[in-house]
Amino acid sequence: MSVTERVIHEQFPFWKKALALELPELGNRTIVFVGCGTSYYLAQTLAAAFNLNGKTALAVAGAEWILHRAAYVGNRTDLTVVGLSRSGESTETVRALRESAAAGMDTLAITCAEDSAVTRAAAKSVFIETHAEEGVVMTSSASLMLLAGLRMAGVDLDESVITDAKTALQKIEADGPRLIDGRSHFVYLGAAALYGIAAEGALKLQEMSLSYSQFFHPLEYRHGPISLVDDHTLVVLLYTPATREEEERVARDVSDKGAAVIGFGGAGDLSIPVGGEGLARALVMLPALQLFGEQVAATKNIDTTAPRHLTKVVTLA
Structure with missing residues (x-):
């Protein structure tokens, strides 16, 4: 069994911990999920989940949010921007959170890296422990960030x-x-x-x-x-x-x-x-x-x- 395959199979104890994790409320503002690569695709699912559960949300790729924000939300700043980054160091996501905060938006980071750049850029953060042997390809961490986001959307998850x-x-x-x-x-x-x-x-x-x-x-x-x-x-x-x-x-x-x-x-x-x-x-x-x-x-x-x-x-x- 390869290391990647083993990490995929061994992710479920981390799910159990994440099911009990205390999560913040996001308030009543429209939510914008930002991320890059896998994190952006998770953002798309989370935005849909929030919308289906009665909370307005959208997903925007990190670089798009930095360079073309008006194409997605016009001049609005009454938003909560949630940045997803496994490493907590993805350049576009960190910058998206910093610029959103500077514009007066609420900010939250969801990450698998404690005390990282995204946690310092956001007003609040959610840290989720993931498998220590996960490699370049996101597996366990992707599942965990999705799990946390779905719970925040009001999806009833148990074991x-x-x-x-x-x-x-x-x-x-x-x-x-x-x-x-x-x-x-x-x-x-x-x-x-x-x-x-x-x-x-x-x-x-x-x-x-x-x-x-x-x-x-x-x-x-x-x-x-x-x-x-x-x-x-x-x-x-x-x-x-x-x-x-x-x-x-x-x-x-x-x-x-x-x-x-x-x-x-x-x-x-x-x-x-x-x-x-x-x-x-x-x-x-x-x-x-x-x-x-x-x-x-x-x-x-x-x-x-x-x-x-x-x-x-x-x-x-």
Whole structure:
């Protein structure tokens, strides 16, 4: 078992601690989640979760917030800006928090690094302990920041989410490899709060296995991108319960064109159970998606502890 795979399997004791973590209230202002890479995709899911639970929120990439803030919120400053950064040192996220605070906005950092640049830049911070052996690719830390954010959004999480995530992880561990052979084009589909998770799944696959991957909203995929589907395509479809019927039609469409389908919470050549019907599903899916990236990397003999062109912390001069 590789170090990356072991960290994925060993993240759940940290989930248990995070389930009991005391978290701050965010007040009544519109919330803007900012982050880079994985943290930005988590931000997309968290913004959707807050909106679905009655709190206005949006997600903006760190550099976009710094350079093009008006394109997202106009001249508003009555906002709470929440920066997500595993390392606490991501240049764009740190700067986004500093500039937001200087403009009179409330600020909060969510990080896995205590006493880091983001905790010093924000008025408040949430520190979440993660696996000490996590490498360049975010696995345990991504799950933990998502867990904390979902709890802040009012999602009711208890230890059953750990049981459900382990079940999904065991299923992909046992059956995922049989669908990989001959597949070189990977597509991740997710709607609403699961769109950010689909994006994160695609990113994990790119980072870990140096494979070509895309992500889309499920029904949007028919509008052009489906032209690339053939018998080298593998589609990972993250089902949303309210639109499962429509998404099953998409699964049939791509299957008819030669694709293999992994369905999280719905039909596919491989169906992965994800537990209940609520927003906790986003968290349940994440470790299995992480492991699938590792499985594809293994078929290419790629060491996921040292992904090409990447570093654990992105800092810019």
